Amino acid sequence: MAGTAATTQPVPGGGLILDGIGVRFGGLVALDDVSLRVSPGQVVGVIGPNGAGKTTLFNVICGFVRPATGSLTLDGRPLRPRPDQLTRLGIARTLQGVGLFTGLTVAENVMAGATNSARAGFLSALFGLGRSDRDERRLRAEALGLLDELGIAEHADASPATLPYGVRKRVALARALAARPQLLLLDEPAGGLGVEEITELGELIVNLPRRADRVGGAGGAGGDEPCSVLLVEHHMDLVMSVCDQIVVLDFGRVIATGTPEQIRDDPAVAEAYLGVDDIEHTSAEAAA
Numbered sequence: 001m002a003g004t005a006a007t008t009q010p011v012p013g014g015g016l017i018l019d020g021i022g023v024r025f026g027g028l029v030a031l032d033d034v035s036l037r038v039s040p041g042q043v044v045g046v047i048g049p050n051g052a053g054k055t056t057l058f059n060v061i062c063g064f065v066r067p068a069t070g071s072l073t074l075d076g077r078p079l080r081p082r083p084d085q086l087t088r089l090g091i092a093r094t095l096q097g098v099g100l101f102t103g104l105t106v107a108e109n110v111m112a113g114a115t116n117s118a119r120a121g122f123l124s125a126l127f128g129l130g131r132s133d134r135d136e137r138r139l140r141a142e143a144l145g146l147l148d149e150l151g152i153a154e155h156a157d158a159s160p161a162t163l164p165y166g167v168r169k170r171v172a173l174a175r176a177l178a179a180r181p182q183l184l185l186l187d188e189p190a191g192g193l194g195v196e197e198i199t200e201l202g203e204l205i206v207n208l209p210r211r212a213d214r215v216g217g218a219g220g221a222g223g224d225e226p227c228s229v230l231l232v233e234h235h236m237d238l239v240m241s242v243c244d245q246i247v248v249l250d251f252g253r254v255i256a257t258g259t260p261e262q263i264r265d266d267p268a269v270a271e272a273y274l275g276v277d278d279i280e281h282t283s284a285e286a287a288a
């Protein structure tokens with residue numbers, strides 16, 4: 001299994017640690033000696049001006065981009081993520097946009113996000129390769145529970161294409177949660193949402209680490225530790241209201257790490273946002 005060393009013992013409470021991550025695209029330094037930690041139960045935000053390296057960082061953690069330098073660990077285990085093995089590693093993600101399967105109903109999309117083994121069963125079922133009815137009933141019940149939790153249960157049998165964008169974003173979140181991740185990566189979850197939807201999203205995000213469903217989760221090195229959340233987001237109001245810690249990138253380097261209050265008062269952060277007096281109000285427009 002890529003990404004974990006079978007002989008390495010996990011360190012309880014370790015969370016995700018990035019140490020000295022460097023990424024180059026040709027001559028361009030996209031990330032330079034980036035270190036950060038996402039402890040279990042924390043919501044950590046990554047912010048920064050356009051081109052700062054946020055997406056590249058997200059892609060490193062998802063395994064889309066291999067860093068030239070540095071290391072990643074998840075609960076003390078070396079982490080070499082691969083996009084197709086994230087669920088097994090205890091990681092789930094939502095992407096910019098929604099990325100749902102258009103040929104499946106909402107509930108089926110959420111079922112597809114369940115654990116690797118369950119998903120194999122589900123996909124087998126889709127292709128008529130034989131299945132356990134009991135497994136499928138369980139997956140569907142869990143999917144319906146998640147949709148209910150996110151307030152969109154009435155759309156379970158709808159085709160995603162027929163639904164408003166905000167509802168589709170929630171379906172994508174439900175699909176990620178179906179994997180019972182120990183680490184949830186959210187890439188610009190507020191993108192394209194209205195003010196009211198962003199407020200509701202914030203309420204959802206702060207409660208993610210405390211979800212009872214996480215206990216006994218099947219992902220990766222999982223156990224009964226709370227889920228942690230890494231949030232890459234332009235919308236500053238959302239980041240400030242939901243994050244325990246914020247990491248600020250500028251030109252690929254970490255220029256500040258701290259609580260929302262510390263970040264709000266950091267002159268280097270204000271400078272990175274180029275003359276913006278109040279960084280709390282930079283973002284909804286920038287993200288749109």
Ligand SMILES: Nc1ncnc2c1ncn2[C@@H]1O[C@H](COP(=O)(O)OP(=O)(O)OP(=O)(O)O)[C@@H](O)[C@H]1O
Nearest residue numbers: 025028029030048049050051052053054055056057
């Ligand atoms: N595949 C790539 N090839 C070459 N350069 C890239 C590639 N991906 C990103 N870059 C460059 O790396 C730097 C960091 O880009 P990245 O997309 O990570 O920033 P970002 O903070 O997510 O920006 P934005 O807020 O605009 O989405 C930018 O200068 C970008 O042009």
